[in-house]
Amino acid sequence: AQTVTQSQPEMSVQEAETVTLSCTYDTSxxxxxxxxxxxxxxxxxxxxxxxxxxxxxxxxxxxxxxNFQKAAKSFSLKISxxxxxxxxxxFCAYRTSQGGSEKLVFGKGTKLTVNP
Amino acid sequence: DGGITQSPKYLFRKEGQNVTLSCxxxxxxxxxxxxxxDPGQGLRLIYYSQIVxxxxxxxxxxxxSVSREKKESFPLTVTSAQKNPTAFYLxxxxxxxxxxxxxxxxxxxxxxx
Numbered sequence: 185a186q187t188v189t190q191s192q193p194e195m196s197v198q199e200a201e202t203v204t205l206s207c208t209y210d211t212s213x214x215x216x217x218x219x220x221x222x223x224x225x226x227x228x229x230x231x232x233x234x235x236x237x238x239x240x241x242x243x244x245x246x247x248x249x250x251n252f253q254k255a256a257k258s259f260s261l262k263i264s265x266x267x268x269x270x271x272x273x274x275f276c277a278y279r280t281s282q283g284g285s286e287k288l289v290f291g292k293g294t295k296l297t298v299n300p
Numbered sequence: 301d302g303g304i305t306q307s308p309k310y311l312f313r314k315e316g317q318n319v320t321l322s323c324x325x326x327x328x329x330x331x332x333x334x335x336x337x338d339p340g341q342g343l344r345l346i347y348y349s350q351i352v353x354x355x356x357x358x359x360x361x362x363x364x365s366v367s368r369e370k371k372e373s374f375p376l377t378v379t380s381a382q383k384n385p386t387a388f389y390l391x392x393x394x395x396x397x398x399x400x401x402x403x404x405x406x407x408x409x410x411x412x413x
Contacts, residue, residue, distance in 0.1 A: 228406050231401060292340060293342055
């Protein structure tokens with residue numbers, strides 16, 4: 185079974201600085217999807233960024249980018265120019281590409297604090 | 301506005317009572333999901349449905365039941381058999397089971413007294 189590990193329960197960053205959140209996963213599959221979701225205090229889950237495993241190029245969405253290391257099974261999230269609104273729980277998630285098993289497997293999350 | 305609605309936002313029940321959480325979507329999505337979130341934990345899948353009148357157990361289905369009589373609705377019943385029902389429950393949907401993104405509702409906080 186696939187597992188997702190986020191080793192940093194909490195992180196903090198100064199406003200306008202850069203922070204990297206770590207995520208590792210375990211799978212025997214070669215094709216899959218990886219996601220970072222943000223959960224602000226409202227508790228609404230918001231997709232931040234996604235990566236297809238077959239793509240070597242790292243995904244980027246504005247100030248958010250990932251460092252996808254397939255061989256190392258690592259999928260870190262970098263937030264540049266951090267803003268107060270970035271404060272939230274961040275969850276890394278894995279999804280198989282095999283039909284019939286469309287569930288998302290989540291890590292336990294990293295709580296990000298942004299200091300003014 | 302298209303989206304996923306969950307009601308109520310907060311729900312209180314006495315121990316031993318069954319309770320049903322609502323999840324409705326007007327996105328015309330085929331697939332719908334129920335997740336449970338506990339403090340310090342990620343989301344865990346309870347049940348999912350790929351199509352009307354069909355659903356599958358997730359990782360923690362014991363003590364829960366679902367139905368999918370309509371495409372837009374996927375209610376979750378928390379039964380008295382669920383040992384620790386107090387949690388935050390999130391509903392999600394996707395256009396079809398193969399779509400690689402799930403869209404989440406705002407969640408329901410269930411507290412069993």
